[in-house]
Amino acid sequence: MTQVDVDIEKGAAAESPYVPRMAQILAAEQMTETERFFRLKMEGPPLVYEPGQFVEVMVFGLGESPISICSSPTQGDAFELTVRSVGIVTNALKKFEKGHRVGIRGPFGNHFDYDVMKGQDVLFVAGGLGLAPTRSLIRYVLDKRKDYAKVTILFGAREPKWLLFRQEVQEWGKRGDVDVRVTVDRGDPSWKGNVGVITRLFNKVEIDPARTWAVIVGPPVMFKFTVLEALAAGIPEHRIICSLERHMKCGIGKCGHCQIRGIYVCRQGPVFTYEQVKKLREGI
Amino acid sequence: MLPQVLKRSDLGVWITALAAERRVAAPVLKETSPADPKDLKFAWEYIADPADVRLDYTVTVLGPKKFLWPTRQKLATYNLGGEPDPKPLIEHEAQVLFGVHPCDVTAIATLDAAFYKDVPDPHYLSRRADTAIIGLDCAKPCDDSSFCLDMGSLYPESGYDVMLTPEEDRYFVEVKTELGQALVEAAKVKPATKQEMQARQAFAEKKRAAFHFQLPCEVKYLPEILDASYDSLVWEAIARRCFSCGSCNTTCPTCYCFDVYDDVAVDLTRGCRIRRYDSCQLDPFATVAGGEDFRKDRSSRLRHRMFRKGKYILEQTGRTGCVGCGRCERACVAGISIKETFVQIAGSR
Numbered sequence: 152m153t154q155v156d157v158d159i160e161k162g163a164a165a166e167s168p169y170v171p172r173m174a175q176i177l178a179a180e181q182m183t184e185t186e187r188f189f190r191l192k193m194e195g196p197p198l199v200y201e202p203g204q205f206v207e208v209m210v211f212g213l214g215e216s217p218i219s220i221c222s223s224p225t226q227g228d229a230f231e232l233t234v235r236s237v238g239i240v241t242n243a244l245k246k247f248e249k250g251h252r253v254g255i256r257g258p259f260g261n262h263f264d265y266d267v268m269k270g271q272d273v274l275f276v277a278g279g280l281g282l283a284p285t286r287s288l289i290r291y292v293l294d295k296r297k298d299y300a301k302v303t304i305l306f307g308a309r310e311p312k313w314l315l316f317r318q319e320v321q322e323w324g325k326r327g328d329v330d331v332r333v334t335v336d337r338g339d340p341s342w343k344g345n346v347g348v349i350t351r352l353f354n355k356v357e358i359d360p361a362r363t364w365a366v367i368v369g370p371p372v373m374f375k376f377t378v379l380e381a382l383a384a385g386i387p388e389h390r391i392i393c394s395l396e397r398h399m400k401c402g403i404g405k406c407g408h409c410q411i412r413g414i415y416v417c418r419q420g421p422v423f424t425y426e427q428v429k430k431l432r433e434g435i
Numbered sequence: 436m437l438p439q440v441l442k443r444s445d446l447g448v449w450i451t452a453l454a455a456e457r458r459v460a461a462p463v464l465k466e467t468s469p470a471d472p473k474d475l476k477f478a479w480e481y482i483a484d485p486a487d488v489r490l491d492y493t494v495t496v497l498g499p500k501k502f503l504w505p506t507r508q509k510l511a512t513y514n515l516g517g518e519p520d521p522k523p524l525i526e527h528e529a530q531v532l533f534g535v536h537p538c539d540v541t542a543i544a545t546l547d548a549a550f551y552k553d554v555p556d557p558h559y560l561s562r563r564a565d566t567a568i569i570g571l572d573c574a575k576p577c578d579d580s581s582f583c584l585d586m587g588s589l590y591p592e593s594g595y596d597v598m599l600t601p602e603e604d605r606y607f608v609e610v611k612t613e614l615g616q617a618l619v620e621a622a623k624v625k626p627a628t629k630q631e632m633q634a635r636q637a638f639a640e641k642k643r644a645a646f647h648f649q650l651p652c653e654v655k656y657l658p659e660i661l662d663a664s665y666d667s668l669v670w671e672a673i674a675r676r677c678f679s680c681g682s683c684n685t686t687c688p689t690c691y692c693f694d695v696y697d698d699v700a701v702d703l704t705r706g707c708r709i710r711r712y713d714s715c716q717l718d719p720f721a722t723v724a725g726g727e728d729f730r731k732d733r734s735s736r737l738r739h740r741m742f743r744k745g746k747y748i749l750e751q752t753g754r755t756g757c758v759g760c761g762r763c764e765r766a767c768v769a770g771i772s773i774k775e776t777f778v779q780i781a782g783s784r
Binding site for chain 2: 153154155157158159160161162163164165166167168169170171173209211212213214215216235237238241252254370371396397398400401403404405406407408410411412413418432433
């Protein structure tokens with residue numbers, strides 16, 4: 152148990168954690184019908200972040216939305232977001248172009264522990280928009296490729312038209328030092344690749360359970376089945392990493408919306424091992 | 436500092452003196468039930484006339500939390516159309532909460548810890564820093580819903596500047612802090628005589644005799660008892676009656692979850708970020724934009740609240756998440772009682 156020693160005067164003088172800083176959109180691109188990609192740069196000091204963290208994006212007059220950072224700090228001062236338009240703020244962002252500005256708070260949350268994975272195999276498993284947070288670590292690992300042993304990326308989407316970063320994923324496949332497999336639940340006439348749920352890809356790749364870290368991000372329904380496959384491959388629970396989606400409204404462990412039992416996902420997460428998630432019970 | 440006494444008849448003069456320096460919030464009588472003239476309804480309000488202060492109050496629907504943690508609070512303002520230039524809005528003025536019962540003193544300490552933890556929230560803490568707390572000790576439980584003795588909130592050791600103990604025609608005045616010392620300087624206090632000290636001890640004994648433990652075990656075991664009951668059908672059973680209305684959250688003196696929304700001026704030149712109380716009992720609380728609802732069942736929301744009150748807040752802050760004030764039970768239209776729930780799960784082991 153933590154006994155919080157309260158210094159009211161010190162806390163009263165603290166800077167408000169609810170005020171965004173301004174960021175400028177350097178590039179914007181509609182990736183699918185509902186997902187829009189942004190490259191942004193903070194006005195003033197750059198955003199200092201780690202793979203797996205998220206920010207609150209503010210559209211003035213409408214509100215904020217928590218969005219995973221999909222770039223890696225190894226890419227420089229700009230940072231990238233992939234926004235799915237599902238609410239008021241994210242739909243408004245559909246109209247945001249290069250040169251427009253938004254408010255940014257953060258970065259918030261813990262991050263993928265890339266150091267502990269060094270020298271070992273990394274198996275990425277991403278479903279749909281789950282590729283966005285996963286990409287932050289994929290880019291990091293690829294930028295430091297020699298620090299890691301075998302790298303495998305399994306990526307699935309409902310249909311070809313929902314595949315994110317299609318060109319970039321193809322380029323990863325062409326590198327020769329990454330095993331990339333893509334599947335869709337339902338193909339279309341032009342689709343020549345794998346068809347079937349993402350779990351089927353597990354049989355196509357070789358996994359050395361003694362030295363593999365599995366990084367799994369996707370919709371809740373996907374977690375259960377892919378974690379099962381990772382466990383079936385022999386990977387221990389503490390080396391299965393998940394990033395959980397919750398409504399992180401304040402980002403600082405106060406507002407309560409993202410809570411899973413006694414855990415504030417916005418601070419103690421969003422990255423958890425399956426060992427931790429299992430104990431949470433309400434995690435996935 | 437040695438104990439002092441203040442005559443009841445000198446209370447008004449003291450409050451008037453305090454009001455010259457700070458806004459005074461205190462319990463006042465709101466209405467009397469036409470059916471039962473003894474059924475008095477009290478509420479916490481900023482007072483205009485010291486004569487309105489009713490230190491004989493029992494329970495209030497809302498505690499003094501609202502003066503520190505307003506139901507709506509502006510967090511930041513920005514411009515629309517031009518340069519947004521977002522700016523924090525931290526509003527506070529000197530105030531004194533006059534006559535806070537021990538349960539609410541304890542509840543405020545929980546809020547202090549929650550808002551200070553990890554990332555300090557100056558919107559709450561600046562109001563808190565500008566607030567003096569004058570406590571008022573209880574001689575007997577408010578009613579059957581209270582279980583403050585169990586929850587460890589009946590004898591707060593800190594969290595107040597001055598504590599008043601009612602004694603027939605006078606108050607025993609105990610100063611706890613430097614601020615409290617400054618506040619008491621405006622009161623016509625006298626050093627307590629030997630007889631008055633004895634009366635104070637008699638009060639303490641009466642108080643001890645008037646309150647009884649109601650849970651079948653010590654509260655320190657509550658987190659463990661809750662854990663053991665996690666998979667019990669008891670939550671589903673209690674949730675059958677629950678309407679998920681959130682009255683329990685609204686009236687709880689330690690609930691601090693909130694929602695944030697934007698309010699835009701009618702001429703569209705300015706906007707404002709505002710937070711308001713939110714409730715974990717409402718269905719959309721744990722829903723994400725994509726539609727996934729992580730606490731879909733009423734029973735899972737009810738269990739979440741009970742766990743938060745009995746376990747999570749305690750583990751996060753080291754302060755109790757429930758002070759046993761009984762407000763949630765009194766406010767619940769379905770008659771769900773947190774005390775009875777704790778009694779039931781403790782007894783089910």
